[in-house]
Amino acid sequence: xxTGPVPFVxxxxxxxxxxxxxxxxxxxxxxxxxxxxGPECEAFERELAAHFGVADAVAxxxxxxxxxxxxxxxxxxxxxxxxxxxxxxxxxAIAIERAGGxxxxxxxxxxxxxxxxxxxxxxxxxxxxxxxxxxxxxxxVDLDPMLDLAQRKGLxxxxxxxxxxxxxYKGRKVGSLGPLAGLSFYPTKNLxxxxxxxxxxxxxxxxxxxxxxxxNGGQSRRYYHDEPGxxxxxxELHCAVLRAKLPHLDAWTARRRAIAAIYDRxxxxxxxxxxxxxxxAQSCYxxxxxxxxxxxxxxxxxHDKGIGxxxxxxxPLHLQKMYARLGGKVGDFPNAEQVVGExxxxxxxxxxxxxxxxxxxxxVRESR
Numbered sequence: 001x002x003t004g005p006v007p008f009v010x011x012x013x014x015x016x017x018x019x020x021x022x023x024x025x026x027x028x029x030x031x032x033x034x035x036x037x038g039p040e041c042e043a044f045e046r047e048l049a050a051h052f053g054v055a056d057a058v059a060x061x062x063x064x065x066x067x068x069x070x071x072x073x074x075x076x077x078x079x080x081x082x083x084x085x086x087x088x089x090x091x092x093a094i095a096i097e098r099a100g101g102x103x104x105x106x107x108x109x110x111x112x113x114x115x116x117x118x119x120x121x122x123x124x125x126x127x128x129x130x131x132x133x134x135x136x137x138x139x140x141v142d143l144d145p146m147l148d149l150a151q152r153k154g155l156x157x158x159x160x161x162x163x164x165x166x167x168x169y170k171g172r173k174v175g176s177l178g179p180l181a182g183l184s185f186y187p188t189k190n191l192x193x194x195x196x197x198x199x200x201x202x203x204x205x206x207x208x209x210x211x212x213x214x215x216n217g218g219q220s221r222r223y224y225h226d227e228p229g230x231x232x233x234x235x236e237l238h239c240a241v242l243r244a245k246l247p248h249l250d251a252w253t254a255r256r257r258a259i260a261a262i263y264d265r266x267x268x269x270x271x272x273x274x275x276x277x278x279x280x281a282q283s284c285y286x287x288x289x290x291x292x293x294x295x296x297x298x299x300x301x302x303h304d305k306g307i308g309x310x311x312x313x314x315x316p317l318h319l320q321k322m323y324a325r326l327g328g329k330v331g332d333f334p335n336a337e338q339v340v341g342e343x344x345x346x347x348x349x350x351x352x353x354x355x356x357x358x359x360x361x362x363x364v365r366e367s368r
Contacts, residue, residue, distance in 0.1 A: 003359045006347050008308030009188055013351040018244065025240035032236070037216070040239040047246055048199060053176050056202035058211040059234035063162040063184025066198035067095035069214045069232065070180040071130060073200075073207045074156045076101045080129035084160070085115045086316040086336045088134040092160050093317050095182075101129065102326070105318050107333040112278060113137070113289070113343070117145040119333075124153055131157045135164035137312065137345075138190065138256075138286030139277065140174050147177065158182065161201070165190040166253035166284035174284075179204035185242060190256070190286055191249050193238045255350040256285040259357050263288055263346065266361030271368055272298070272344075287312055290364070291342040299344055301367045307360055310345045 015022065029040060041059050049057040060066050076082060077100040084092055086105040093103040106119035115133050131150050133141040143159075150157040161167075161175040162184035168174065175181035183189075185197030202208050213220055218229030260283070267274055272290035277283050289312065292298050299309045316336040318328030330337065346360055 003353075003355050005306030006308065006352075006356045006360055008310055008345070008347050009349050010351065011187065014349070017351070018248065021244040022241055025244040026237060029236045029240045035236045036233055038236050040236040040243065041234060044234075044239040044243045044246075045199070047243060049201070051246060051249070052173050052201050054181075054201045054203045055205045056208045058200045058202060058208065058215060059239060060198045060200065060215045061232040061234055062196040063182060063186060063189075063198040064091040064095045064098070065215070065230065065232040066182035066184065066200050067092065067132070067158065067160060067162070068098040069211055069230070070158050070182050070200045070207075071096060071099035071101065071132070072214055073210050074130050074158060074180065076129045079127060081125060081127045082130045082132050082158075083115075083120050083123045083128060084132040085134045085136065086318045086333050087113050087313060087340060088136055088160070088317070089162070089313065090317060090320060090322075092132070092134055092162075093323070096132070102127075103317070103323075104128070105316075105328070105333060105336075107335045108339065110335050110339055112139055112141075112275065113336075113339055114139070114141045117142070117149050120146065121149055121153075124155075128153070128155060131155055132160050133157070134160040134162075135167060135174050137275065137289050138164050138167050138284040139275065140164065140167050140169040140281045140283070142278070142280060143169050143177050144280075150178075156180075159201075162186075162198075163189065163286040164284060165286075166249055168282035170280050171282075175201045176203060180207060185238070190252060190284055191242065191245060193242055195238065197234050197238045197242065199234070252350040253284045256348060257283070259348060259350075259352055259354075260285045260288055262354060262357040263361055266358060267364060269365065271365045285348055287345045288348040289343050289345050291339065292344060293342060295342050295344050298364070298367050302360075302363055305363050307363055308347055311340075311343060312345050314340055316340050 106123040157178040159181035181201040185193040214229040215232040218227040
């Protein structure tokens with residue numbers, strides 16, 4: 001089967017399909033002459049909150065700062081620890097440090113590459129101030145036992161939902177189950193801007209006012225700074241573009257799930273092991289990840305056939321150079337260390353055609 005090269009991601013058909021809506025949104029902002037914290041931001045926040053079924057949403061400059069400001073709003077500061085996953089984008093842990101805290105890692109379930117309640121509980125110390133499980137690859141963490149643990153320990157739970165727009169846990173949209181959740185609108189995300197962007201989803205409105213202060217230099221009103229904050233404002237152009245794209249998110253999620261179903265069916269012969277979907281979950285398939293003991297050879301063979309792949313993520317955070325100061329060593333988290341040597345992400349985006357997905361699967365099978 002030949003379909004030509006299959007890139008890991010291709011934004012061109014995505015933009016082309018929605019160009020008229022996007023152009024109209026950009027023109028609306030240009031014509032308004034208002035570019036920061038204006039009507040587009042206010043409308044986007046309302047529409048985003050309604051889409052996720054939460055009380056409020058606070059738009060910020062990127063996903064890292066969404067997590068950082070959410071942690072600050074939850075009271076995390078110097079000397080505090082936040083338990084999270086060692087298998088995630090490093091920006092999850094960076095957000096903890098930018099809030100003044102220290103990331104503490106917990107091992108993952110090999111079936112989902114998500115932290116387990118048991119491993120998180122072992123990582124809790126008297127200095128723990130919050131739990132931050134990551135809905136990795138668009139697949140929800142098993143949240144009920146995690147929320148039970150948080151309640152039992154008297155700790156807030158922040159959902160890192162930066163990769164999970166549209167995922168559901170037991171029928172409920174991810175991002176709506178804890179008091180706060182962080183989203184990223186990096187261009188490759190299921191709801192992506194044309195640059196960086198992020199938001200904090202707010203289920204507990206006690207945090208709304210402070211989040212809006214923190215993103216805008218700690219100002220309660222213009223030029224009146226009540227506390228230290230940062231400059232993390234999502235501009236009107238991004239908000240307008242995201243407003244144009246948000247109504248399509250459910251359809252894009254359905255298409256991603258249809259592509260995943262093709263991969264599931266075509267790769268059921270055991271050539272690789274797809275991570276799959278747990279009974280409690282409805283993944284939004286931000287990424288479609290498989291495991292193979294010969295991952296590097298497989299990636300090279302697919303590259304040679306013009307098929308793009310990536311590894312999310314090749315080095316667990318406790319073994320990253322920047323966290324050597326935390327004393328992490330090989331053997332600390334055996335599940336995490338094993339899976340990062342086997343995981344490979346296959347092409348996954350709504351505009352991927354059935355023929356392309358079939359071609360990718362065929363190339364994977366032929367690589368044995």
